[in-house]
Amino acid sequence: MRLCRQAGLLGMAAAVLVAASAGCSATSTVDSQGGAAEICTSPGVSADQITLGFVYPDSGPGSDALSSTRAGVDARLGLANEQGGIHGRRIVYDWRDDATSLTQNVQVVTSLVHDESVFGLLTASVTMGDSMAALSADGVPVVGLAAESSWSNYLNMFSFVYADSPEVVAQYVATSGAVRAGIVITGDAPSTLQLAARYTSALASVGIASESVPFNPAVDSATQTARRLAASGVNALVGLSSLDDLATIMQAAHTTGMEIAASVALSGYDQRLLAAKGKQLAGVSFPVAFRPFESGGPAIDRYRQAMNAFAPQAGGPDQQLAMFAYIYTDMFLRGLELAGSCPTRQGFINALRGVTDYDAGGLISPVSLRDNMGKPSPCSAIVQINPAGDAFDVVRQRVCADGTSS
Structure with missing residues (x-):
């Protein structure tokens, strides 16, 4: 254990120790009985536990949106440890706030x-960018929220979903009777404008014209925006904005009598949203990368039971990002299981990258971790806030970029 700690502290000098890039391998010694005993010297691995790290914003911009992720980690690890851990070892973690x-x-x-x-x-961080190269050089396995495009450049970094598919959203909007869409954006960051261009292209591919709708509630009138959109024939909204901005425009649209055949937001599938803005966002749909909570079934039951037992502080299990973190943790546990009783970092990376049918125990459609890097989800479920604004309904079990649906 001490050897691994020293190798890590030496940083650049770790290149001298070839094994360090693989996370320190197993060695053999002679036990008291005179036989060969395997000693695991990988970082974080002891006789009875494996220690992971968890990084997320507990403070700073966006921290509230990602606050439920720690509960998802607690729930999945709690369930695993209750069942005996992985190869007889408990899985624990230290966490840090990257703000x-x-x-x-x-x-x-x-x-x-x-x-x-x-x-x-x-x-569960959106600011991993400056850490990725060093983590790759050190051969450290990472599983989590692939919020930055550079995530897909590194074989040691894993996620089950890299982006929502504009083509999936376009197919859903097209089947809802839309003829022209307004793409609502907040700010003019290059990444936002690039994403808007992708949605413009995807909508055009299914015959729907669109226009960008920059909106700043501090200077723009929601009522005037809604009237302008209605006058140009817009009857669908795609929200690349904050949910607050989308809710403001939705309210103005209803007040002015604007007809809306479809409205879509990319995130916000969370029971807390219903309590805060359910009525203002009634009718808004959300693509979902996992089995919707409302669909139920054994996998959802296991998740809810784990959340209630091991993460009661979350205030309820039906939260999108808690589910994401639960699945990330399940992926890590799968890698540890496949890496064997004396896991190394490189053994973990090789084993998990070789999985071609990962489904998180039935929570997601099977995905190949061998070749999913950087690819958007080919299919999603679609849920929608009901007219009363107090519940989500599953309106499509599966919508795919190729136009198939169920």
Whole structure:
């Protein structure tokens, strides 16, 4: 164990130790009985537990949206440890707050990997960008939220979904009777404008014209925006904006009598949203990358039971990002299981990258982790806030980019 800690602290000098890039391998010694006993010297691995690191924004911009992710980690690890752990070892974690800061992310990732010598990382961060190259060079396995495009450049970094598919959303909007869509955007960041261009192209591919709708509630009138959209024939909205901005425009649309055949937001599938803005967002649909909570079934039952038992602080299990973190954690556990009784970092990476049918125990459609890097989800379920604004309804079990649906 000490050998791995020293190798991690040496940083660049770790290149001298070839095994360090694989996370320190197993060695053999002679036990008291005179036989060969395997000793696991990988970072974070002891006789009875494996220690992971978890990085997410507990403070700073976006921290509220990602706050439920830690509950998802707690729930899945709690369930695994209740069932005996992985190869007889409990799985535990140390966590750090990156405060949605690239600089602080580098600091906390370095702390976990080099000072705490964790085996690998779970992440629910949107500011991993400046840490990725070093994690790859050190051969540290990472599973989590692939919020940055560079995530897909590294074989040591895993996710089950890299992006929502504009083509899936376009297919859903097309089947809803839309003829022209307004793409609502907040701000003019290059990434936002690039995403809007992708949705424009996807909508055009199914015969729907569209226009971008920049909206700043501090200077723009929602009523005037809704009237302008109605006058140009827009009868569908795609929200690449904040949910607050979309709710403001939706309210103005209803007040002015604007007909809306379809409205879609990319995130927000969460019971807390219903309590806060359910009535304002009634009729808004959301693509979902996992089996919707409302669909039920054994996999959803297991998730809910784990959340209630091991993460009661979450205030209810039906939260999109808690589910994402639960699945990320399940992926990591799958990698540990496949890496064997004395796991190494490189053995983990090789084993998990070789999985071609990962389905999170029935929570997602099977995905190949061998070749899904950087690819949007080919299919999604679609849920919609009901007219009363107090529940989600499953309106499509499956909509795919190729036009098939159920």
